[in-house]
Amino acid sequence: MKVHIVTAANRDRYGRELDQMHRQRHEVFVGGLGWTELARRDGLERDQFDDVSAVYLLAIENGDVQGSLRLLPTWRRCMLTECWPQSVTRGQAPRGPGVWEWTRWCPGTLARPKTLVRARRALILAALEFARSRLIETYLTYCDTKFLGQLVELGWSPEPLGLPQPYGQGQAVGVAWPVEEDLLERTRALFNVRDPVALEVPARGRFSAPVWMLEQLLEAQPDAEVTSPLTTRLAA
Numbered sequence: 001m002k003v004h005i006v007t008a009a010n011r012d013r014y015g016r017e018l019d020q021m022h023r024q025r026h027e028v029f030v031g032g033l034g035w036t037e038l039a040r041r042d043g044l045e046r047d048q049f050d051d052v053s054a055v056y057l058l059a060i061e062n063g064d065v066q067g068s069l070r071l072l073p074t075w076r077r078c079m080l081t082e083c084w085p086q087s088v089t090r091g092q093a094p095r096g097p098g099v100w101e102w103t104r105w106c107p108g109t110l111a112r113p114k115t116l117v118r119a120r121r122a123l124i125l126a127a128l129e130f131a132r133s134r135l136i137e138t139y140l141t142y143c144d145t146k147f148l149g150q151l152v153e154l155g156w157s158p159e160p161l162g163l164p165q166p167y168g169q170g171q172a173v174g175v176a177w178p179v180e181e182d183l184l185e186r187t188r189a190l191f192n193v194r195d196p197v198a199l200e201v202p203a204r205g206r207f208s209a210p211v212w213m214l215e216q217l218l219e220a221q222p223d224a225e226v227t228s229p230l231t232t233r234l235a236a
Contacts, residue, residue, distance in 0.1 A: 001066065001118050002199045003126035006056040009203035017058055020065040021106075022046050028106050033169060049103065053077050057126050057198070059107070059119040067107035067119030069127065074099045080142050080161075080174050087142060087174035089162035094176055098137035102127065105141075121191045124154070126198040128184040133200075138176050145171045155186050 006014050025045035029035045038045050053076040059067040072078060074095035081093050107123055108116035131139070143151070143158070151158045161174040188194065 001059055001061045001122045001197070003122050003197050004058045004060055005126070005130060005198055005200040006058060007200075008052045010201050012204070013201055014056075014058070017060065017065050018056065019044070021056065021058060021068045022050075024065060024068065024109070025104060025106050028109055032109060035169065037168070049077055049079055051077070055130070057123055057130065059122045059126075061115070061118075066112075066115050067123055068104070069102060069106065069123050070104040071127070071130065072101040072103055073097075074101055074140065077101075078140070079103050080140050084142050084165065084172075084174060087162050087165050087172070090160070093140060093161055093174065094138055098135060099176075100131070100134070100136050100139060102139045102141040121193070122197045125184070125187060125191065125193060125196075128179065128187055129196055129198040131179045132184060133198075136179055138178055140174070140176050142172050143175050144169070145173055148173070148175070151175075151177065155190065156183070 004014070004017070006018065011018070022044035026038070026040065026043050029045055030039045038047075040046075049070070049072060053073055055071040055073075057069050057071065058065050074093075075097065078093070078095065078101050080101060081088065081095075105123075107120035110116065127139070130136070140161075145164050148158060156177045157180075158175040158177045161176060164171040164173045
């Protein structure tokens, strides 16, 4: 199982797969979890954050999407601060070119438990591989409290940004966790996986890979001299 990284640059290559993703999200979130506020007549779960800024990780096996997650650059959009600002009570949520938000976690359905387990592991590894490729230092998420233990079991260090807040299906908390330098290797060892799982198909003859680095910097700090850890690493 490979995980395809879908960005604004190569999205035109994934029309069918993105349709599958939105349908599976509807099946899982509305049909499985009962999040009726997300229900749509067309059976496609999408929201205002499914825009040009979103990056999708699609776990694909035998030509079909088995699971997915969505990553948002915090300097453009952030569900945590726009939808649940009350969950951040300990200072301000981190943002900037080294901070991305992990959203719409959908590793599959319980109807196919073995595939769900494989997709879950592949998506986690792909998110860490994506973090390394983009020099991401921190992930944010709005996490149901019952899943915090799973993050710890993975060897991660989630840091609550406030107290748990009730929502329709339980309690959730805004968290940040650092993408530590050796986290990818530790997670690969935990899952007994040696080779990379993420695949990023290039755009159709538009630009080469390094351009995203410059765009990320300029969009994050358009009016200021860039002195982030990202620029330090790029200059090294």
